[in-house]
Amino acid sequence: MENKEFLSKLKRGISEIISEEELLKKLSRKTPLRVKLGVDPTAPDLHLGHTVLLRKLRFFQDNGHKVIFIIGDLTARIGDPSGQSKTRPMMSEKEILENSKTYQEQVFKILDKEKTEVVYNSHWLYPLGLQGILELSKNVTVAQMLHRADFKERFKKDIDITILEFLYPLIQGYDSVAIKADIELGGTDQKFNLLMGREIQRAYNQEPQVVIMMPLLIGTDGVKKMSKSYGNYIALNDTPKDMYGKIMSLPDNLMLDYFxxxxxxxxxxxxxxxxxxPRAAKAKLAWTITAQYHGEEQATNAQKEFDRVFSKKELPEEMPEFRTKQKEWLPVELIFKAGLVSSKNEGRRLLAQGGVELNGEKISEQQKISIDKEIVIKAGKRKFCKIILEK
Known part of the structure; x- marks a missing residue:
């Protein structure tokens, strides 16, 4: 593929490249480029938001380049301050190691294992030592750090910023030096850190990396970026049924971005x-993404089940069961005990919104439920539970 054609295809969905001229220059050398992505293992599951970057890495691999996937086991202990209004709590080494294992299992659903080098940044950051940290720190000023939007906002509001947080972008930048990165990918919220990598490489007499930024994928709520902490994520490890159903419940205005x-x-x-x-478009999107991570057969089964339950208003073929010897229940108590909601407050909100059904009929919070053998409760759009009365 010619460089200009490569660049044209690469630019699909990209927010910004710094810079295109430098990228074309690197490509013109006709040697495989070292393309970097660093991820801190702060949670056990990767979600579709992560795959925006992983898919772009795969594009580089399919065109002959080498991906360096950095697991930030040391930087995770600091916590990336990007977009944060306060200091992140420090993670334990045990949590980080456990999450790291699942990351490696999940990234190869997208990346080519043979063309991926997986490394931990502790391998070069621990040996750096105090002398190395001092040398690294002299390359940036406090004034530069305070130009960063999130730090500027916190400083203005007199919210603490730790020296540890100042070190984060420096250390991420040093990762680029350690692996001699030609290109680094990241989300638009990572711009400060990505550009810092260019500055640190210059300070260590390396050619600065090209920075490629991707937009942040909006989550299922249609408002905030996809994140486990916001509860608006679609995990790669979700069941086919859940993945398909979550995509079908997306606001229509997100479809084009997801495609x-x-x-x-x-x-x-x-x-x-x-x-x-629009409905056919969303079904195409849901089937395609589910098939990517679970295979075509599972995606087709998930689609059939979704259509049966939500289009034809039939009951799922399989659903969890809750067995009880108690015949009379208040709705909020039952849906909480049956695991259909995570708290009684969530249950009350759902009931107030008309989001709970008993055998296909909406119920209110005040209505008492009497179980005779078995009933089916539906909570929200996709949660069902068979309630069975035990003698």
């Missing part, structure tokens, strides 16, 4: 489909 960032379909064709038949 562009998470699939390879022609965007002009997708625009037409969304305009003419």
């Amino acid at each position: 562009e960032l998470l699939t390879d379909f022609d965007i002009n064709e997708i625009k037409k489909l969304i305009k003419n038949d």
Whole structure:
């Protein structure tokens, strides 16, 4: 593939490249480039938001380049301050190691294992030592750090910023020196850290990396970026049924972004489909993404189950069961005990919104439930439970 054609295809969904001229220069050397992505293992599950970057890495691999996937086992202990209004709590080494194992299992659902080098940044950061940290720290000023939007906001509001947080972008930048990165990928919220990598490479007499930034995928709530902490995420380890159902429940205005960032379909064709038949477009999106991570057969089964339950209003073929000897229940108590909600407050909110059904009929918080043999409770859009009375 010619460099200009490569660049044209690469730019799909990208927010910014710093800079295109430098990237073309690196590509013109006709040698495999070292493409870096660093991820701190702060949670056990990767979600579709992570795959925006992973898919772009796979594009580089498919065109002959080498991916360096850095697991930030040391930087995770500091905590990335990007977008944070307060200092993150420090993680334990045990948590980090456990999460790291699941990351490696999940990234190879997308990346080519043979063209991926997985490294831990503690391997070069621990040996750096105090002398190395002092040398590294002299390359940036406090004034530069306070230009960063999140630090500037916290400083203005007199919210503590630790020296440890100042070190984070320096250390992430040194990762680029350690692996001699030609390119680094990251989300738009990582711009300060990514540019710091260029500065640190210059300070260590390396050619600065090209920075490629991708937009942040909006979560299932349609408002905030996808994140486990916001509860609006679709995990790679979700069951096919859950993954398909969550995608089908996305707000329609997110569909085009999801198609562009998470699939390879022609965007002009997708625009037409969304305009003419939005439900068919969403079903195509849900099936395609579910098939990517669970296979076509599982995606088709998930689609059939979804259509049966939500289009034809039939009951799921399989659902969890809750057995009880208590015949009379208040709705909020029952849906909480049956595990359909995580708290009684959530249950009350759901009941107030008309989101709980007993055998297909909506119920209110005041209505008493009497169980005769068995009943089916539906909570929200996708949760069902068979309640069985034990003698």
